[in-house]
Amino acid sequence: MSCSPFAHKLTTNYVPTIDEIAQISRLLVEPLDQLRRLDAEISRLQQSIDELTAKRQRLDEFITPHQALLSPIRRIPQEVLQEIFLRCLPTNHNSVMSCREAPLLLGRVCSLWRSLSMTMPALWSSIYISVPQPTTAAWEGVNIAVLTQAVTEWLSRSGTLPLSITLYHTTARTEEQPLVQYMVSLCSRWKHVDLSLSTFTYPLITSLTKEDVPLLESCSFRTPTLGLSATYDISFKNPPEVLQAHCLRRLLIPSFMVPLNIPNWSALAEVLVVQGSFVTLHGLRIDAALSVLRHCQSLVVCTLALTEANISVNELPVVTVPNLKTLALHGGHGMGSFLERLRLPALCNLELKVNSVSIETNPVPLYSFLSRVVALESFTLTFAYQTRETLTALIARLPDIAQLFINIRGGWSSPERDKALFDDEVLALLEARKDNPVLPRLKAIECRPSSVSPDALFSFIESRTTYSSRFGVNRLDRVSFELPEKGKDIFPALSEVVAEGTEVIITYEEKPPAPRWIFNPRGNLDRSVPRLSRASQLRV
Numbered sequence: 001m002s003c004s005p006f007a008h009k010l011t012t013n014y015v016p017t018i019d020e021i022a023q024i025s026r027l028l029v030e031p032l033d034q035l036r037r038l039d040a041e042i043s044r045l046q047q048s049i050d051e052l053t054a055k056r057q058r059l060d061e062f063i064t065p066h067q068a069l070l071s072p073i074r075r076i077p078q079e080v081l082q083e084i085f086l087r088c089l090p091t092n093h094n095s096v097m098s099c100r101e102a103p104l105l106l107g108r109v110c111s112l113w114r115s116l117s118m119t120m121p122a123l124w125s126s127i128y129i130s131v132p133q134p135t136t137a138a139w140e141g142v143n144i145a146v147l148t149q150a151v152t153e154w155l156s157r158s159g160t161l162p163l164s165i166t167l168y169h170t171t172a173r174t175e176e177q178p179l180v181q182y183m184v185s186l187c188s189r190w191k192h193v194d195l196s197l198s199t200f201t202y203p204l205i206t207s208l209t210k211e212d213v214p215l216l217e218s219c220s221f222r223t224p225t226l227g228l229s230a231t232y233d234i235s236f237k238n239p240p241e242v243l244q245a246h247c248l249r250r251l252l253i254p255s256f257m258v259p260l261n262i263p264n265w266s267a268l269a270e271v272l273v274v275q276g277s278f279v280t281l282h283g284l285r286i287d288a289a290l291s292v293l294r295h296c297q298s299l300v301v302c303t304l305a306l307t308e309a310n311i312s313v314n315e316l317p318v319v320t321v322p323n324l325k326t327l328a329l330h331g332g333h334g335m336g337s338f339l340e341r342l343r344l345p346a347l348c349n350l351e352l353k354v355n356s357v358s359i360e361t362n363p364v365p366l367y368s369f370l371s372r373v374v375a376l377e378s379f380t381l382t383f384a385y386q387t388r389e390t391l392t393a394l395i396a397r398l399p400d401i402a403q404l405f406i407n408i409r410g411g412w413s414s415p416e417r418d419k420a421l422f423d424d425e426v427l428a429l430l431e432a433r434k435d436n437p438v439l440p441r442l443k444a445i446e447c448r449p450s451s452v453s454p455d456a457l458f459s460f461i462e463s464r465t466t467y468s469s470r471f472g473v474n475r476l477d478r479v480s481f482e483l484p485e486k487g488k489d490i491f492p493a494l495s496e497v498v499a500e501g502t503e504v505i506i507t508y509e510e511k512p513p514a515p516r517w518i519f520n521p522r523g524n525l526d527r528s529v530p531r532l533s534r535a536s537q538l539r540v
Contacts, residue, residue, distance in 0.1 A: 004027065005023075005027075006020075006024065006027075078116065081113075081116065082116065082120055085102070085103070085106055085116070085117060085120060085123060086120075086122060086123070088102035088103075088105075088106065089102050089103065089123065089126070090102075093128055093166070094126040094127055094128040094164050094165065094166045094194075095123075095124075095126050095127055095128060096128045097127065097128070097129065097150065097151075097154065102123070103117055103120075103123040103124060106123070118157060119157075120157075121157060121158045121159035121160075121161045122158075122161060123157070124154055124155060124157040124158040125155075125158040125159075125161040125162065125163055125164065126163070126164035126165070126192075127151065127154055127155065127163075127164075127165055127166070128166040129147070129151060129165075129166065129167045129168065129169070129179070130168040131144070131147065131167075131168060131169040131170075131171065131179070144177070144178060144179055145178065147179060148178045148179045148182055151179065151182065152182060155186065160189070161189070162189055162190070162191035162215045163186060163189045163190055163191060163192075163193075164191055164192040164193075165183060165186075165190065165192070165193045165194070165195075166193075166194040167179075167180070167183060167193075167194070167195050167196065167197070168196045169196070169197055169198070169201065170196055170197065170198050171198060177200070177201050177204075180197065180201045180204055181204065184204050184205070184208065187208055187212045187213050187242075188212060188213070188214065188215070189215060190213050190215060190216045191215050191216065191217055191218070192217060192218040192219075192250075193216070193218070193219055193220065194220040194222075194252075195220065195221055195222070196222040197221075197222075205221070205240050205242065206240050206241070208240065208241060208242045209241050209242075210241055210242060210244040210245050210246065212242070213242050213245045214245075214246065214247070215247060216242065216245040216247055216248055217247050217248060217249050217250065218248075218249065218250035218251075219242065219243065219245070219248060219250070219251055219252070219253075220251075220252035220253075220272075221240065221252070221253050221254070222252075222254065222274075244264065245264075246264065248264060248267065248268065249267065249268060249269045249270065250268070250269065250270040250271075250272075251268055251270070251271050251272070252271075252272035252273075252274065253272075253273060253274075254273075254274060265292070265295030265296050266295060266296065266297055266298055267298060268296050268298065268299060269298055269299060269300045269301065270299070270300060270301040270302070271292065271296055271299060271301075271302050271303070271304075272302070272303040272304075273289070273292070273303070273304050273305060274303070274305050274330075283304070283305030283306045283307040283330065283331050284304055284305060284306060284307065285306075285307055285308075285309040285334075286306055286307070286308065286309050286311075286316070286334045286335075286337055286338040287309045287311055287316060288309075289304050289306055289338060290316055290317060290319050290338065290341060290342075292304075293319045293321050293324075293342070294317065294319045296321065297321065297322065297323075298323060299321050299323065299324050300323055300324060300325050300326070301324075301325065301326040302321075302324060302326070302327050302328070303327075303328040303329075303330075304327075304328070304329055304330070304331075305330045305331060306329060306330065306331030306334055306335055306338055307331060307334060308332075308333040308334030308337075309334060313337045313340055313341070316337065316341045317341065318341050318342075318343060319341060319342055319343065320342075320343040320344075320345070321342075321343075321344055322345060322346060323346055324344050324346060324347055325346055325347060325348045325349060326347075326348065326349040326350075326351075327344065327347060327349070327350055327351070328350075328351035328352075328353070328380075329351070329352050329353065330353040330355070331353075331354070331355065332354060332355045335352070335354065335366075336362050336363075336364070336365030336366055337365060339365050339366055339368075339369040340365040340368060340369065342369065343372065344372075344373060345375070346375060347373045347375060347376055348375055348376060348377045348378065349376075349377065349378040349380075350373065350376055350378070350379050350380070351379075351380040351381075351382075352366075352380070352381050352382070352383070353382040353383070354381070354382070354383040354384075354386075355383075355384070363390065363393065363394070366394070367393075367394075367397045370397055370398060370399055371397070371399070373399060374399060376399045376401050377401055377402050377403060378401060378402065378403035378404075378405070379398060379401050379403070379404055379405070380405040380406075380407070381394070381405070381406050381407070382406075382407040382408075382409060383407075383408065383409070384408065384409045386421065387421070388421050388423070388425070388426065391406075391421050391422065391426060392425075392426055392429060395426070395429055395430070395438065395439075396429065396438065398438075398439060400439060400440060400441045401439060401441065401442065402441050402442060402443045402444065402474070403442075403443065403444040403445075404439065404442060404444070404445045404446070405445075405446045405447075406422060406446070406447045406448075407447075407448060408421055408422060408447075408448070408449060408450070421451075422447050422449075422450040422451065422452065423450070423451045423452060424451075424452055424453055424456040427450075427452050427456050427457070427460050428456070428460075430442070430445070430460060430464075431459060431460045431463045431464075432463040432464050432467065432468060432471035432473045433463070433471060434470075434471055434472075437471055437472065437473050439473075440472060440473040440474065441473075441474050442464070442473070442474060442476065443474050443475070443476060443477045443478070444476070444477055444478040444479075445476070445478075445479055445480070446478075446479075446480040446481070447480075447481050447482070448480070448481070448482035448507070449482040449483075449484065449509050450481055450482060450483065450484075451483075451484050452481060452483060453483075453487070454483070454487050454488040454489075454490045455488065455490075457481055457483070457490065457506070458490040458493060458494065461476065461479055461494060461497060461502070461504065462497070464476045464479075465497045465500070465502050466496075466497065475502070476502050477501070477502060477503065478502070478503045478505075479502065479503070479504050479505065480503075480504075480505040480506075480507075481505075481506055481507075482506075482507045482508065482509060483506060483507070483508050483509070484508070484509050485508060485509065486508050490506075491504070491506075
């Protein structure tokens with residue numbers, strides 16, 4: 001077979017002659033006979049394999065269920081299994097209504113787990129509900145009813161435990177909303193609630209009194225679809241009385257909904273005042289923000305969206321918050337004046353999100369504030385429309401922090417300029433050196449995006465790790481940079497640094513793919529002038 005006289009004609013279009021056809025037929029007699037014998041042997045062996053496979057399957061069907069009886073999970077005490085179930089719940093949000101996650105997933109393992117999970121109220125005392133955008137009124141009516149029934153069944157398993165609820169229902173068209181009404185009926189058990197509701201359902205919340213929510217500790221109100229007229233009517237004439245709940249310790253509300261006459265501001269440990277709806281994009285006036293802080297002497301965490309007030313800085317009171325450890329400010333003009341009047345002796349974490357050129361035009365109040373927060377450990381800066389000089393001056397004036405996070409949001413008018421702010425020159429300021437190093441206690445740094453080169457980044461990391469003891473600075477624990485494009489690979493040179501415990505993360509800017517021109521040979525064919533058919537041409 002290996003030396004066929006027709007080898008040079010195989011896989012070609014050659015047409016054999018009559019004599020060659022006879023020769024080829026004689027040549028294939030023995031190979032065809034061998035092929036038939038091999039097929040028969042394979043069939044015999046396959047039959048034996050099938051018989052052995054069936055025998056093995058019968059044995060496996062006997063062994064597997066008996067081995068399952070020996071599984072250690074069966075011997076775990078019910079109390080331990082219940083604790084495992086509780087540890088399966090999410091920690092950074094309320095439980096979602098998904099069969100792929102706990103607690104619903106736990107009931108799909110076996111009947112024992114299902115019966116146990118269904119009788120554990122703690123598994124069902126939190127819920128996250130996001131109502132999708134309805135396509136039609138009929139769709140909304142049918143699906144809201146089904147969803148309400150599912151939520152009712154879920155929370156009915158929670159017994160009498162306090163509830164943690166997140167509800168996003170911003171598309172309701174009327175006050176008659178069974179889902180919101182059901183949630184309000186459970187208000188006496190509210191402990192943590194995060195509500196994003198439409199204008200129509202908001203009155204259901206404002207009708208509640210502080211006596212209706214005796215357990216409420218954390219409350220978040222968002223109104224993303226609130227219209228302008230409703231804004232003024234609701235926020236100033238009828239603020240929710242639930243904000244006066246006796247146990248309230250954490251509060252998140254839009255900036256237009258800040259009633260300064262709440263009696264228990266002093267009990268709040270965390271306050272978040274965010275920007276309002278798409279109609280009221282402004283934040284809280286700085287004079288009102290200072291009033292809030294003046295009332296919140298127990299405050300530990302605070303997030304404020306600020307807007308400028310037409311008032312002299314000297315007319316603003318100096319406010320001291322002795323226990324405030326984390327402060328996040330979002331805004332632009334007016335932020336400097338706000339910081340100038342603050343005294344925060346315990347501040348550890350500071351986040352500034354600047355959306356204008358306020359730092360560049362008047363950086364002195366910020367520099368003065370930074371000189372006063374001697375306990376600061378972490379500083380996060382998100383900004384655009386600044387200059388490299390402003391950034392370098394700010395870094396040079398930072399207190400001796402341990403964590404630095406910089407997020408540069410490209411401005412719409414000059415995104416490339418903004419992305420290039422943090423370059424080799426700025427990074428060189430942070431490079432450890434013998435003569436008075438900047439931020440000697442720095443242990444973590446993150447910047448995205450940046451225009452730093454791989455060589456400059458390697459030099460910085462090396463000075464803060466390999467030579468950290470020589471220069472008298474802390475060794476970096478974490479470094480994360482976003483570079484403009486993939487260039488020189490510095491990871492091989494950093495292998496020893498990584499092996500010694502420093503986490504190095506290098507990502508690259510995701511550039512949108514270049515638009516592709518796709519040729520369509522039938523493009524706009526339906527718009528072209530109709531041509532005469534061949535028959536019509538002949539008649540003409």
